[in-house]
Amino acid sequence: MSLNVDRASMAFSFKGGMLPMTVMELTSADPERIREQLAGKLSQSPAFFQHTPVVLSVEKLDEPHLALERICAVCRAHKLLPVAVRGGTDPVKQSAWALGLGWFPPQEIKSRNLESVAAVSEAPVDKAEIPVGAASGGRIYRGTVRSGQQVSAQEGDLVVIGAVNAGAEVLAAGSVHVYGALRGRALAGIHGDHQAGIFCRELHAELLSVAGNYKRLEDIDPRLLGQSVQVQLSDDQLSIASLA
Amino acid sequence: MAKIIVVTSGKGGVGKTTSAAAIATGLALRGKKTVVIDFDVGLRNLDLIMGCERRVVYDLVNVIQGEAGLNQALIRDKRVDNLHILPASQTRDKDALTSEGVEKILDMLGKDFDYIICDSPAGIERGAQLAMYFADEAVVVTNPEVSSVRDSDRILGLLGSKTRRAERNQDPVKEHLLITRYNPSRVDDGDMLNLDDIQEILAIDLLGLIPESEAVLRASNQGIPVTHDAKSDAGQAYTDTVSRLLGEDVPLRFHEFQKKGLLSRMFGGGRR
Ligand SMILES: Nc1ncnc2c1ncn2[C@@H]1O[C@H](COP(=O)(O)OP(=O)(O)O)[C@@H](O)[C@H]1O
Ligand SMILES: [Mg+2]
Numbered sequence: 100m101s102l103n104v105d106r107a108s109m110a111f112s113f114k115g116g117m118l119p120m121t122v123m124e125l126t127s128a129d130p131e132r133i134r135e136q137l138a139g140k141l142s143q144s145p146a147f148f149q150h151t152p153v154v155l156s157v158e159k160l161d162e163p164h165l166a167l168e169r170i171c172a173v174c175r176a177h178k179l180l181p182v183a184v185r186g187g188t189d190p191v192k193q194s195a196w197a198l199g200l201g202w203f204p205p206q207e208i209k210s211r212n213l214e215s216v217a218a219v220s221e222a223p224v225d226k227a228e229i230p231v232g233a234a235s236g237g238r239i240y241r242g243t244v245r246s247g248q249q250v251s252a253q254e255g256d257l258v259v260i261g262a263v264n265a266g267a268e269v270l271a272a273g274s275v276h277v278y279g280a281l282r283g284r285a286l287a288g289i290h291g292d293h294q295a296g297i298f299c300r301e302l303h304a305e306l307l308s309v310a311g312n313y314k315r316l317e318d319i320d321p322r323l324l325g326q327s328v329q330v331q332l333s334d335d336q337l338s339i340a341s342l343a
Numbered sequence: 344m345a346k347i348i349v350v351t352s353g354k355g356g357v358g359k360t361t362s363a364a365a366i367a368t369g370l371a372l373r374g375k376k377t378v379v380i381d382f383d384v385g386l387r388n389l390d391l392i393m394g395c396e397r398r399v400v401y402d403l404v405n406v407i408q409g410e411a412g413l414n415q416a417l418i419r420d421k422r423v424d425n426l427h428i429l430p431a432s433q434t435r436d437k438d439a440l441t442s443e444g445v446e447k448i449l450d451m452l453g454k455d456f457d458y459i460i461c462d463s464p465a466g467i468e469r470g471a472q473l474a475m476y477f478a479d480e481a482v483v484v485t486n487p488e489v490s491s492v493r494d495s496d497r498i499l500g501l502l503g504s505k506t507r508r509a510e511r512n513q514d515p516v517k518e519h520l521l522i523t524r525y526n527p528s529r530v531d532d533g534d535m536l537n538l539d540d541i542q543e544i545l546a547i548d549l550l551g552l553i554p555e556s557e558a559v560l561r562a563s564n565q566g567i568p569v570t571h572d573a574k575s576d577a578g579q580a581y582t583d584t585v586s587r588l589l590g591e592d593v594p595l596r597f598h599e600f601q602k603k604g605l606l607s608r609m610f611g612g613g614r615r
Contacts, residue, residue, distance in 0.1 A: 243499075243546045245496045245497065245499050245500035245503075246493050246494075246496040246497040246500060247467075247496075247497045247500050247501075248500045248504075261546075262544075262546065264493075264496050264544060265493060265496070266493055266496065266497065267500075280543075282544075
């Protein structure tokens, strides 16, 4: 009772969230060069530049000081809204804060992810070459998984050499690998393995789930659709990254 | 032994009965002894499309229940020599079809005919499953729309698991894609799925493409399968389809939007 009253009188509540966010990976610190490139992009796809929030990633830059204020001004002039900076030295962090921007630590690239990427980009053609899961009780399915069909691996990984069509469902105790279009539902880590992932050649999935954390098609950033991606859990949130 | 071909789709109203009648007619015109069976008990309309509704005495269910002999129920087509129709019952309950009964009839027909065409009811229930169960080949009829493609995909899953060939671990049912009611200009406008998208999703061989055509409506009102209308686009497309079913290599037609030329506009020719 009292809880409800309290809640009703609260001005806000904090929610964890994963929002799709464009990262602008800077490879030059020169505001002029950034301006030139932005001007070109703007004329190609004006629809993208609608006060789109972006995170400026400076991880690839090797400069202790940045003309951050000018870079932000160039972005805003092209209808991009910098909301945070990722990576960079301490002075960069300080100037981000001074400009009212957030700051994120550089993205850690887990070695595990790298291994998975390697496995995916070299799609096995021959049964004998298949490196994943199969040895630990996984399953390899050849052909199209069609609407109404369910294919599962109760142990290890599931490898589908073909497409998973809308209305079909693929499940695995370990990871799900689809060497084709994923249009149906894919559930990895069905017994709770948080390390499991979903990998596919072409993302159109109706549902993605890793260890019970899921995203519906509606929740997926449309820019990732059609791409070859990996899906993994980080901090109990599904993150989808392009493999391209 | 006859080849048993089921014409199926999952979704209703996509052109199964039209296609079953047109393909059966086309095969008979090519000299193959052909019988086409209506499995749509309760909603029979193959006899209407074939123009023999006034000659129906006995039907599939009568034969299964031993009330009539097979030869009493078979209707000989008026136009083509080698063609017979086995109609469905309008009045009986769907449960009157039994697997043993169907098998017995197919075995008997198999001795006399080259091709047995089974016109499946819509859906994925018993009736549709019985129509496909004994098939050697399947013609999956699909319209260029998302729901139809989805249902065809579902049917393809059943063909791979719920057929005699699948259960006995024999060679799988040979699956053919037949796209019907294709309207190239609406495809170009993005209102309908295009040929490549459908093929990519269903991932089976394309047997034929039948354009959306007024000739089909005319044919069904007259009770003359559209294959007989050799001047029409749909008639020609079904003839091509039959040739491919017989293993011939025939180029695809009617899949591209043809702007009418000045001459045909002036003289009213072109598509019928
Ligand atoms: N190629 C076509 N062009 C125009 N109308 C068509 C075509 N194919 C089928 N139709 C029409 O669609 C409707 C359903 O066809 P039918 O063969 O009875 O489908 P089903 O047996 O799958 O229910 C009928 O009115 C038929 O005339
Ligand atoms: Mg029908």
